[in-house]
Amino acid sequence: MTDCAGIAERGQCRMREQLSAFLxxxxxxxxxxxxRKSLWIAFAGxxxxxxxxxxxxxxxPERSITTLPLVQLVAAVTLQLNWLPAIGIGVFLADxxxxxxxxxxxxxxxxxPAALRTRLAGKYFGSVLASIAPAFLTYCIIIGILAFYKQxxxxxxxxxxxxxxxxxxxxxxxxxFTLFCTSVLWIPLYQFLFVGYWFWGNMLSPDAGxxxxxxxILTPIGxxxxxxxxxxxxxxxxxxxxxxxxxxxxxxxxxxxLLVMVLFYYCLKWEQSHK
Amino acid sequence: MKIxxxxxxxxxxxxxxxxxxxxxxxxxxxxxxxxxxxxxxxTLMRIMAGxxxxxxxxxxxxxxxxxxxxxRTAVKRIQGYLPQDLGVYPDLSAREFLDYIGILKGxxxxxxxxxxxxxxxxxxxxxxxxxxxxxxxxxxMKRRIGIAQALLNDPxxxxxxxxxxxxxxxxxxxxxxxxSELGGDRTVLLxxxxxEDIAQTCRNLAILKQGRVVFQGTTMDLVGEAxxxxxxxxxxxxxxxxxxxxxxxxxxxxxxxxxxxxSLAAPDEDGAVATEPSLEDSYVWLMREQRAPGVTxxxx
Numbered sequence: 001m002t003d004c005a006g007i008a009e010r011g012q013c014r015m016r017e018q019l020s021a022f023l024x025x026x027x028x029x030x031x032x033x034x035x036r037k038s039l040w041i042a043f044a045g046x047x048x049x050x051x052x053x054x055x056x057x058x059x060x061p062e063r064s065i066t067t068l069p070l071v072q073l074v075a076a077v078t079l080q081l082n083w084l085p086a087i088g089i090g091v092f093l094a095d096x097x098x099x100x101x102x103x104x105x106x107x108x109x110x111x112x113p114a115a116l117r118t119r120l121a122g123k124y125f126g127s128v129l130a131s132i133a134p135a136f137l138t139y140c141i142i143i144g145i146l147a148f149y150k151q152x153x154x155x156x157x158x159x160x161x162x163x164x165x166x167x168x169x170x171x172x173x174x175x176x177f178t179l180f181c182t183s184v185l186w187i188p189l190y191q192f193l194f195v196g197y198w199f200w201g202n203m204l205s206p207d208a209g210x211x212x213x214x215x216x217i218l219t220p221i222g223x224x225x226x227x228x229x230x231x232x233x234x235x236x237x238x239x240x241x242x243x244x245x246x247x248x249x250x251x252x253x254x255x256x257x258l259l260v261m262v263l264f265y266y267c268l269k270w271e272q273s274h275k
Numbered sequence: 276m277k278i279x280x281x282x283x284x285x286x287x288x289x290x291x292x293x294x295x296x297x298x299x300x301x302x303x304x305x306x307x308x309x310x311x312x313x314x315x316x317x318t319l320m321r322i323m324a325g326x327x328x329x330x331x332x333x334x335x336x337x338x339x340x341x342x343x344x345x346x347r348t349a350v351k352r353i354q355g356y357l358p359q360d361l362g363v364y365p366d367l368s369a370r371e372f373l374d375y376i377g378i379l380k381g382x383x384x385x386x387x388x389x390x391x392x393x394x395x396x397x398x399x400x401x402x403x404x405x406x407x408x409x410x411x412x413x414x415x416m417k418r419r420i421g422i423a424q425a426l427l428n429d430p431x432x433x434x435x436x437x438x439x440x441x442x443x444x445x446x447x448x449x450x451x452x453x454x455s456e457l458g459g460d461r462t463v464l465l466x467x468x469x470x471e472d473i474a475q476t477c478r479n480l481a482i483l484k485q486g487r488v489v490f491q492g493t494t495m496d497l498v499g500e501a502x503x504x505x506x507x508x509x510x511x512x513x514x515x516x517x518x519x520x521x522x523x524x525x526x527x528x529x530x531x532x533x534x535x536x537x538s539l540a541a542p543d544e545d546g547a548v549a550t551e552p553s554l555e556d557s558y559v560w561l562m563r564e565q566r567a568p569g570v571t572x573x574x575x
Contacts, residue, residue, distance in 0.1 A: 017381050024378030032366055104362030108424070111324045111356040112379040113348055119379075273328050274288065 021114035025122025026129075029096070033130030039092050043134035046084055047141060054145055068232065070150065071158055074143070075230035078162040081142060082170065082221055083202065085135035089128075089171055090194045093178045094187050096127045116272070117265050120179075124261060128175045132168075139163060165229065169253035170220030176257030180264045206237050217249035218256075224249035276303055276337045276353075276431050276462045278323070283332030285318050285486075293318040295486040297332070305458035307473035307480035307494075308466040309558065314483040316466040317359055320436045323464065324356040336432060350432070352381060355425030359436040361417055365410030369401055369420050372409060373427060380428040395423040398453075415446045422453065433463045439472050451475050474554040482561060489565050494554055501557035506535045506547040520559050536560050 033039070068076060100106040100123075109119055139159070147155040174194075182190050202223070206215035215237040217224050227238035228246020278301035285294040294315045310316050321327045322334065325347045337353075339346040363372055373392045382388040396402045399419035404412070412420065418438065425433060435454065439447040455476045457463055465477060473480050474494065482490040482497075490497060508515050511530040515521070519537025536559045539547055552560070 017383070020381065020383035021379055024375065028364075028367070028371070028375045028378075031371075032364060035366065100362075103364065104358070104360055105364060106362070107321075107326050107358060108356070108362050108376070109379055110326050111351060111354065112376070113351045113381050114379040115348075275327050 017113060018115055018118045021112075021118045022122045025114070025119050026126040029123050029126030030130040033092070033096070033127045034133060036092070039088075039131065040134055042088050042092070043085070043138055046088065046135075047138040050081070050138065050142060051145075054142060070152065070155060071162075072230055072232040073150075074146070074155060074158045075162050075166065075226050076232045076234050077142065077146060078139070078159065078166045079222055079226040079232075079234055081139055082167050083198075085138065086167075086170060086174060086221065087195055087198050089131045089135060090174045090178050090198070091191050092131050093127055093175055094182050094191050094194070096123060097179045097182050098187055110272070116268060120261065120265055120268070124175065124179060128171060131175075132171055135167075136163065139167075162230070165250065166222035166225050169225070169250055170222050172257045173220040173253045176260040176264070180260050180267075183264070183267075205235075217245055217252050219249070220253060222249075222253075225253075277301065278337075278432075278462065278464075279333070279335040280319075281333040283319070283322070283334060284330045285315070285322065285327065286330045293486055294322075294329070294332075297483075297486070297488055299481055299488055299491060301462065301464065301481075302479060303462050304479070305455065305463045305465060305477045307477035308464060308483065309470065309473055309480055310468060310483035311562070312468060313485075314468075315486040316468075316483055317436055318486075319483070320356075320434050320464065320466050321358075324354065324358075324434050325351050352428070353430055354432040354434060355428065355430035357421045357425040357433075357435040357438055359440065361421040361424075363409045363417065363420065366408055368406045368408055369396065369412070369423075370405040372420065373424055376424045377427045382428065391427060392423075395426055398426075399423045414441050415443065418442060418446070418450065422450070426457070431461050433457060433461055434466075435463065436466045437468070438465070439467065439469060447472070470555040470558050482558070484562070484565055490561055497557045497561070498552050498554060499557075501536065501552035501560035503549060504536055504538060504560050505550050505552040505556045506537075506539060507550050508533045508535060508547045510546065520563055522556060522559055537563065 100109075110116075143155060143159040147153060178190070178194070181194075185193070200210075201213035202219050202221040204210060204212045204214050206212055213219055214223075223233075223235055223238045224241050225246050227233040227241035228243050228249065230246075233239045233241060278299070280297055280299040280301075283294050283297040284292075286292050297315075297319065308316050308319065318327065322329050323336065323341070325341070329342075334341040336346075336350045339349045341347050341350060364375075367375065370392060373395065374388060377388045377392060382391065393402070396405045399422060401416060401419055401423070404416065409417070409420065418441075422435070422438070425435070433454075438454065439450050442450060451472055454463055454465060458476070465472065467473060478493055480490075480492070480494060480497065481488055490500075506519075509527070509530050509532045514531075515533055515535065517537070517539065519535040519539065521533050522536050523534040525532040525534075534550075534556070535547065536552075536556050
């Protein structure tokens, strides 16, 4: 156990205790999520679907995608690959918080010195990393094919940066909302609403005549980041996006989940003291 | 470790009074908390474990004031808690689950934690099933994992809520003996509605009813309360009628033997013979007294 007696500063001791708890929660949340067979089955199906299309796309003379400069090509592929895995990630994250309540482990954890914020952060990052892992693996396979096609290894570092900048912020964004919303919503209802939101807020053209988040910097699919920072706009409504808009979208997609998680923590804290 | 509770109130949302001015002093060793369902035992346990906050009142566990965040966290470091309904992750093995709880309890030395987990699996006789997923465990096995997780940090205060509920007789005896052994060098708070569990393990106890303490003292004190109020009536005629509670009925061929708790108006006429009360008789007597209008709280 953490021995505070020999440490002059109590705060430092507590921090060590909480860091250890965070790493523990992170490890076990990751482990529990990554072991889900359904997660792997879903992403295996998705990979097969992509692979069956990949060769057609690469060999299609009408497709201009392969003629793009390398950075833009990778960015465009990264964005194109993000629309379906993100749905899977949101759906598979939906039960992570409610199951702690339904199985009553949250009460047991509450009797330990690990603080609520530590457990929440560990759960968030652990389950997000595990959920993103199969999607990242799929991405790596596609990028591998692209590297073979383009005969360059330079594609890999570009792909990692593209993934971190275009995909990860959006995933963090939807993960924070998923944890928060499933604390009050029935899981299947949330999953249904989430899938609806994803298509409405990312895929529906702003010209369709319906109000939508598509075409704003709030779209978690990463379109503005791709168009603004990498200079490639695979959707018509992204044409003309500036680097500033790209950076603004990146910033918003990183700061909003942080705010959501802080709000979620205070809601849980309030709930705890009013049980 | 002494526990002092003063004027503790707990009112749930919706105005349900779970605890009403609870005053209690709990010495070290095994301490039983007895009461009917809905008496407030679990609420009191959950407040002590840091899951719930009291609406008002004082709670000191050792030198720590549980009304402060610092006090509550300090107590969490030295306590072990076995809830009535233990929550587990069904997809983790017992070993993984204990390791996880160990981490949350601040056992950050991996080697020491593994050693402790193995030691506890041995104590609760689950070494051979340690790598099996918890969803495959029986109720009794889950209880044993529950006690193992509560003991991980070698707690000075152990809070166990209805630990024997749903266990078969052998498991129950095993569990009781384990708790008694643990009570030798720490404070063990045992909440139950099974009188026998208290009778076999605790010297001191408190009885809660409708959120109030109706008795606190030793088991001997409680037995003393019912002395002269427990009777044996053996009859081949009709079932005895009167202001008493029949606590047991034993068919003996042609006659039936009844064990009664209450004040008999004419014991000789009824053929009643006074007998030494058990803890269960005394509990029944106390509950009867509490039901009677105008009776004051018996507390020592």
